[in-house]
Amino acid sequence: MTAEAQEWSLPDDLEAVRETLIAWYEADHRDFPWRRIDNPYAILVSEVMSQQTQLGRVVEAWEAFLERWPTTADLADADRADVVSFWTAHSLGYNNRAKYLHEAARQVEEEYRGEFPATPDELQELMGVGPYTANAVASFAFNNGDAVVDTNVKRVLYRAFDVPDDDATFEDAASGLMPTGRSRVWNNAIMELGGVACEQTPKCDEAGCPWREWCSAYASGDFTAPDVPTQPSFEGSRRQFRGRVIATLREYDELELDALGHRIRVDYTPNGEYGREWLEGLLTDLESDGLVELDHDGGALVARLHR
Template sequence: MSESAETGGSGWFPDDVDAVREALVEWYEADHRSFPWRETEDAYEILVSEVMSQQTQLDRVVEAWHEFLAEWPTVDDLAAADRSDVVGFWTSHSLGYNNRARYLHEAAAQVVEEYGGAFPEEPAELEELMGVGPYTANAVASFAFNNGDAVVDTNVKRVLHRAFAVPDDDAAFEEAARQLMPAGASRVWNNAVMELGGVACGKTPRCDEADCPWRAWCHAYETGDFTAPDVPTQPSFEGSRRQMRGRIVGALDQHGELTLDTLGPRVRVDYNPGGEHGREWLLGLLADLEDDGLVDVEERDGETLARLRR
């Protein structure tokens, strides 16, 4: 991994930082979890989703979000609602602290009374709304108006710490996230980096299963150390021979008979035939699996081939 910094001198990112950005956006746009608030640019609908998501798993939020918007489809409708009805909805759907419902109702009234029903587009102005803190204001500005800064939540901190060894320091995370986000792309970027933290780089990482786009640059993937600010104990499975053996079996099961140099990159993205994680390393793993009666390894026409033992 390169020690060179992007312009700005952080030292966190590789020389080809544009490739890092492109890889993440392409990964996200090719396939991501479908949530209805990702299909809208309506600031009111996005604010409702952000407030609901603060204490509730996203899969549970979907139904509540649809029902809330069926009851109060616009910010004007919510502002005109009886506050007790809004709080009652919140309680009946187990959406966390009731004061969030009260704040959301009051924020709607502010938008109607102070902004003529049109949400402000700047994060600083959005933060003036009742109950809207810096994170929520930035999320609404990003997802509704493509006008936000880099979002930094627990998932993003975990990703930056693991991938680029950004130290566990709020100021460092803010600066690193700001430098890494492409200019004028807060909507897709913030969605993508949070998706990465939620799908591929959770507390228990799923680097290969989720086809993480940053494996080629990732410090944690390279070293096997997946500790993070919210993951104080390194998962013993990550980077272990047991994990690598599992990847071999999975690749051979999916693709059939493979040569060493075709199998290697499917086991480690940084496979290098003559390197530390190269042919000798792979042959050692295959020998273990052969001893266990799981694979067969043979020489044929000058190539070493491996296949599952059936």
């Protein structure tokens, strides 16, 4: 199906569509711990961790993180290097996310007197919080969000109601579907539908999809969906070596360039493809992010964690 050829509309019996999905979700859904709470800080941590990590692996890291830093005040007072080290140790993706989460906690404490902002627009003022994350926190913590539109939701809308593969149209359709004042349960429910029933390989009957009677794809057997971007491999990636730099500097305090290079990759050679020039670029990025400090000590470049 092409976007130009598609015609779409929401069902006339919207109330039945809504209530059927909510009833399906409330009867049985994946029991992630952040779904049982309305603490905006804990929900923000879960959202940031989930951006690059499978939900099943997030649970252990999320619980350990909150045990160590249970409030925004605790996180704001933490050493940033400790937060980044935790992120690296739990393979949670880009270390920048740890830095931004740390800075967001400081903002809540210093700019909002410890009270979390409650609307999507206000939440976007926090460091590293974009429209999707802001809306998710507003929805799940305050029941005050707009319709969430992620990859799973797009796939559901495309298949069920022939919504064209266009971001603005997806937003309109998602907003039209969501019942007023119920963003918490609705956004959880429609994401659950995309996550367990309307996957890339759908499980309509197996998962008991509640929208089968309205779904165009189920009626036609055509389960094509918008392209889903693939996550770049972590193994051998730049972000993996950024994490190794941070972990190594925590162990050795400070290291000259070549000593550091040999400790973070076995194929490091000073003048090779992965040598001084490559490592200096990596360190410069980390310095720009406020994570390391660089010092020319008697001509030799020395790296240490930012204090």
